[in-house]
Amino acid sequence: MNIALLLEMAAEAAPDRVGLVCDGKRWTYGELLSAARGAFELIVESDAQYVALLDESSEAALIAVFGAALAGVPYCPLNYRLPDADLAALLGRIAPALVIGDEERVIRVAGDQGHTIMAREEFAQKVQEIVPGEDTRETDAGEGVAIQLFTSGTTAAPKAAILRHSNLLGYILGTVEFASADEDDAALVVVPPYHIAGISALLSSIYAQRKIVMLPSFTPEAWLALVAEERITNAFVVPTMLARIVDAIERGTPAQVSSLRAVAYGGGKMPLEVIHKALELFPTSGFTNAYGLTETSSTVALLGPDEHRAALASDDPKVRARLTSVGKPIPTVELEIRGEDGQVLPVGEAGEIYVRGDQVSGEYKEKSALDAEGWFPTRDAGYMDEEGYLFLSGRADDVIVRGGENMSPGEIEDVLLTHPAIADACACAVPSIEWGEAVGVAVVTREGHEQPDEDELKELIRGRLRSSRVPERIAFVAELPYNEMGKLLRRKVKDVLAA
Known part of the structure; x- marks a missing residue:
C-alpha cells in the first residue's frame, strides 16, 4: 500500500467535500487528488529523486506529499528557519530534487546543485493546469520511502530519518477510522510542515475526511480568530503555543471556542500551570497529550480527555500527578523501560524508553537503529507507574x-x-x-x-x-x-x- 491511497479513498467517497482551506481558498477532495496527480506528472518530468518543500504550511505541502507518493520518490520538507550554510548542506544531500517554496533563497544557496526550483504559487498553478495521463504506476507493497525528515541536529550533524509507506499507514490505519469525521468537522493545522506532527495531521485528517484549515504563521490572535471563523473542532498545538493562547485570552483577546471539541498537544514538556488554565478556559474541549517521535511516525502514547479532567478534579496526589504524564501506550505499540544493561526495569524505576510496532521506523538513511527484535531506543528517559502511565524524565543524554x-x-x-x-x-x-x-x-x-x-x-x-x-x-x-x-x-x- 501507498499513502496516496488515503487521498484516493477520501476523494472517491466524497469528491465534493471541502478538504482544505488555506489563505481563504477552498479545495475539495476531488480537486486535491487532481492536483496531486498533476504534481505526479511534474515530478516525473523533472527526474527529481526527492520532492523538497522550503515554505510555511500551505496547499503546496499537502499536494506535494501525495504527489511524491504517487511518483514513488521521498517527500522531504526542510526547515526554512535554518541558516543558509546548514540549508545548503541539506539540499546537497537530496540533489537533484524538485524544490518548492523560497525560489530566491534556493537559487542563492544551492543554485549549482541541479535542483528544479518552483515558487509555491507557480507549483500550485501548474498542478491544476496539467491534465494527468493514464495512471500506469505500480504501487509498491509499502516498503518504499514515503517521507525523509532531517533531525534537528542539536548535538551532531542532522540525520535523515526514514519513514516508509508501511510505517505511516501502520499508524493511520491503527488509530484513525475511515470517513469518521462529520462534514462540519475542521482541523486547524499550525505545526510547521517539516515536523512529523504536521505530516501526521494531514494524513489522519484526510483519512477521516475532516476539513483541514491551515494557519501558515502562528499568532495566538490569528489562531483564535480562525477557530471562531471556521468553527474549528480539532487542533494540535505545542506547549509554547498553548501558553501564548492562554495568555492572549487572559489579556482579553476574543475567544469563541465553543466549537473546539478536541485539542491535542505535544512536542515538549507542558507546564502544569498552563494546562490547568487551559482546562478552565476551554471547559467543553477534550485535551490530549500526545507523545511521539519522528522515527515512530508520530504518537506512541496518549493521555486522553477524560484522564485530564479526572486528574484536575481529583484530591488523590497520584491521580493529579497524571497531568504531568504522557498517558499510556497506544494499543498498536509495545513500550518498555530499560536500564543501561538493556534489562527491562520494574515499575517506577527510570530508564530509557524503547518502542516497537508497525509504525516504528527507527531507520535513518545512514543506518537502522532497531535492535534484532525490532525495538527502537528513543533516547528519551522515563518511567511507568503501577497503572501503566508513562512519565518522561528528559532525554537519556540529559x-x-x-x-x-x-x-x-x-x-x-x-x-x-x-x-x-x-x-x-x-x-x-x-x-x-x-x-x-x-x-x-x-x-x-x-x-x-x-x-x-x-x-x-x-x-x-x-x-x-x-x-x-x-x-x-x-x-x-x-x-x-x-x-x-x-x-x-x-x-x-x-x-x-x-x-
Whole structure:
C-alpha cells in the first residue's frame, strides 16, 4: 500500500467535500487528488529523486506529499528557519530534487546543485493546469520511502530519518477510522510542515475526511480568530503555543471556542500551570497529550480527555500527578523501560524508553537503529507507574551523573516550578571537580514577583529531594531557549551556566 491511497479513498467517497482551506481558498477532495496527480506528472518530468518543500504550511505541502507518493520518490520538507550554510548542506544531500517554496533563497544557496526550483504559487498553478495521463504506476507493497525528515541536529550533524509507506499507514490505519469525521468537522493545522506532527495531521485528517484549515504563521490572535471563523473542532498545538493562547485570552483577546471539541498537544514538556488554565478556559474541549517521535511516525502514547479532567478534579496526589504524564501506550505499540544493561526495569524505576510496532521506523538513511527484535531506543528517559502511565524524565543524554548517581533534570525542575516566583526552570549537568558533574539550574522569575534568593531555592530542593539534587550553580535569566516546536534547548542553557 501507498499513502496516496488515503487521498484516493477520501476523494472517491466524497469528491465534493471541502478538504482544505488555506489563505481563504477552498479545495475539495476531488480537486486535491487532481492536483496531486498533476504534481505526479511534474515530478516525473523533472527526474527529481526527492520532492523538497522550503515554505510555511500551505496547499503546496499537502499536494506535494501525495504527489511524491504517487511518483514513488521521498517527500522531504526542510526547515526554512535554518541558516543558509546548514540549508545548503541539506539540499546537497537530496540533489537533484524538485524544490518548492523560497525560489530566491534556493537559487542563492544551492543554485549549482541541479535542483528544479518552483515558487509555491507557480507549483500550485501548474498542478491544476496539467491534465494527468493514464495512471500506469505500480504501487509498491509499502516498503518504499514515503517521507525523509532531517533531525534537528542539536548535538551532531542532522540525520535523515526514514519513514516508509508501511510505517505511516501502520499508524493511520491503527488509530484513525475511515470517513469518521462529520462534514462540519475542521482541523486547524499550525505545526510547521517539516515536523512529523504536521505530516501526521494531514494524513489522519484526510483519512477521516475532516476539513483541514491551515494557519501558515502562528499568532495566538490569528489562531483564535480562525477557530471562531471556521468553527474549528480539532487542533494540535505545542506547549509554547498553548501558553501564548492562554495568555492572549487572559489579556482579553476574543475567544469563541465553543466549537473546539478536541485539542491535542505535544512536542515538549507542558507546564502544569498552563494546562490547568487551559482546562478552565476551554471547559467543553477534550485535551490530549500526545507523545511521539519522528522515527515512530508520530504518537506512541496518549493521555486522553477524560484522564485530564479526572486528574484536575481529583484530591488523590497520584491521580493529579497524571497531568504531568504522557498517558499510556497506544494499543498498536509495545513500550518498555530499560536500564543501561538493556534489562527491562520494574515499575517506577527510570530508564530509557524503547518502542516497537508497525509504525516504528527507527531507520535513518545512514543506518537502522532497531535492535534484532525490532525495538527502537528513543533516547528519551522515563518511567511507568503501577497503572501503566508513562512519565518522561528528559532525554537519556540529559541525565545528570553526580558521583555515580543518576539524576533526572525533570524532577528538579518540577520542584522549582512549585515556587510562586518561578515561571520556568531548566536543570542540567555542569562540570564539577569533586563529583564529575553537578546540578546547575537556570530559572525565569515570574512577572510581578521579586527574584527569589538562591539559598531559598536550594532549601526548597533540599526539602523535597535529596541533598545531592541541590544545585551548585543557579542562573537567573530573562527566558529559556526553546525551538519552534517547544523543545527546551538544554545545550544552550549549559553554555549560560558554564559562563
